[in-house]
Amino acid sequence: MTSTDGTDDTKRPSAGRLIRSLGELPLDVAPPRDLWPAISAQVAADKAQGGAGALPAGRSRYLPTRVQWAALAAVVFALAVGMWLGRSVLPGKGVQTGPGIVAQSGDPAVAPGANGPVGTNNGTGVQPGGGQAVPAAAFVTDPRYLKERKEMIAALEAQLDTLPPESQQKVATSLKTIRESMKDIEAAMGRDPANALLQELLVNTYQDEMRVLTAVHEASGAGRGI
Amino acid sequence: MMMASASSTGEEIGWEAALIQRARRGDSHAFERLYREYSGRVYGLCLRMTRDAAAAEDCAQEAFINAWRALDRFETRSAFGTWIHRIAVNVVLGKRRRVSYGTETTLDSEVLEASEWSFDTPVEEEEIEAAIAKLPEGARDVLVLSGIYGYSHIETAQMLGLAEGTCKAQLHRARKLLAERLNVEMG
Numbered sequence: 001m002t003s004t005d006g007t008d009d010t011k012r013p014s015a016g017r018l019i020r021s022l023g024e025l026p027l028d029v030a031p032p033r034d035l036w037p038a039i040s041a042q043v044a045a046d047k048a049q050g051g052a053g054a055l056p057a058g059r060s061r062y063l064p065t066r067v068q069w070a071a072l073a074a075v076v077f078a079l080a081v082g083m084w085l086g087r088s089v090l091p092g093k094g095v096q097t098g099p100g101i102v103a104q105s106g107d108p109a110v111a112p113g114a115n116g117p118v119g120t121n122n123g124t125g126v127q128p129g130g131g132q133a134v135p136a137a138a139f140v141t142d143p144r145y146l147k148e149r150k151e152m153i154a155a156l157e158a159q160l161d162t163l164p165p166e167s168q169q170k171v172a173t174s175l176k177t178i179r180e181s182m183k184d185i186e187a188a189m190g191r192d193p194a195n196a197l198l199q200e201l202l203v204n205t206y207q208d209e210m211r212v213l214t215a216v217h218e219a220s221g222a223g224r225g226i
Numbered sequence: 227m228m229m230a231s232a233s234s235t236g237e238e239i240g241w242e243a244a245l246i247q248r249a250r251r252g253d254s255h256a257f258e259r260l261y262r263e264y265s266g267r268v269y270g271l272c273l274r275m276t277r278d279a280a281a282a283e284d285c286a287q288e289a290f291i292n293a294w295r296a297l298d299r300f301e302t303r304s305a306f307g308t309w310i311h312r313i314a315v316n317v318v319l320g321k322r323r324r325v326s327y328g329t330e331t332t333l334d335s336e337v338l339e340a341s342e343w344s345f346d347t348p349v350e351e352e353e354i355e356a357a358i359a360k361l362p363e364g365a366r367d368v369l370v371l372s373g374i375y376g377y378s379h380i381e382t383a384q385m386l387g388l389a390e391g392t393c394k395a396q397l398h399r400a401r402k403l404l405a406e407r408l409n410v411e412m413g
Contacts, residue, residue, distance in 0.1 A: 003327060008270070014371075018354075018401070018404065018405055018408060019373065019401065021350065021354055022349075022354065022369070022374055023371040023373070023374070025354065025355070025374050026270070026351075026373060027266075027270055027374070028266030028267050028270055029266055029269050029270030030266050030269070031265060031266070031282075031283055031286060032267075032279060033283070035261075035265060035269075035283060035286055035287045035385070036258055036262075036265075037260055038286055038287055039261060039290045039291055039294070040254060040258065042291045043254050043257065043294050045293070046294070046295065049255075093269070105311050107240060126326065142357055169395040
């Protein structure tokens, strides 16, 4: 049977067949050319710019920021513990613990910059023995500081034994927090060595450690608990 | 649903999720693998919606770039294929609003022959594709998403920014027109 337009009606597909045919059409159509080079170029540009919308690049920027915030939070906590320890143990003024090393009472109103290698509060420089500023990062490599720190850490265990268990626990917690902060900050600095905030945080964290060590030193010498 | 076939096993989903995680961390090689996996499907959708090979290339390319930039907004519990399709539809609709290639024109046979359909398929498929290309824009969009790519009425309506009822009506219209043009007996 032939219809008026000349087609053979017996060969006309049904609507159901048409719908099935639609579902059987290939879903994938290969692009005539590889689009990846152009996409890749844009992705690379986004990563290089690190601009808004470059999410993975933005994420990579975000990681140090998150580390910074975590480090900052840890430092704040450690500082609070250090201040608490300092107030519990130390007299109202800084305690001379060695050449050029001064432990502060923890009073934030006291400018630490006036008290030797541990005395920087802005990350831009310290005043070793007074006067000449040095880069903040130099603080942690100052031989006098390193020697003093090494001696205090070596003496720490013996000093801790003289303290009540509760005080020992407080000190251990404080030092653990501080050292975890140091690791985080140093790891972040590995990725961003020129970051002034990280340098400052690192210096502050070393200062916090020294405050705790000094507090233990003084407390054990005075025979008091923390 | 075609995306189900793309990620039908847990192993495939895990593989895809791992690539997405790596891409989110800035690994462009992982993103390239996602592109290789989905470029055909995205380009196919764009080509069917735009009826223009060059425009489809532009749209597919832009869709992947937009996806890269928005990876952290992708929810891994949904299918990447569906997500990239949504992005592609948005790109096509956006371009359609800005440029004129989406105007209601019908393609004559010469244009269809010259277009870069790359199907290695029987004539019947070519005829269907040609008939789809001649459909009015709104009907064609719905038919492509729902009839070919298997999205539900709700999904199709969401992608196109239509009411579900409008979507159903457009699909009915598209099938009717298609049947007429392919000399298919309806009902």
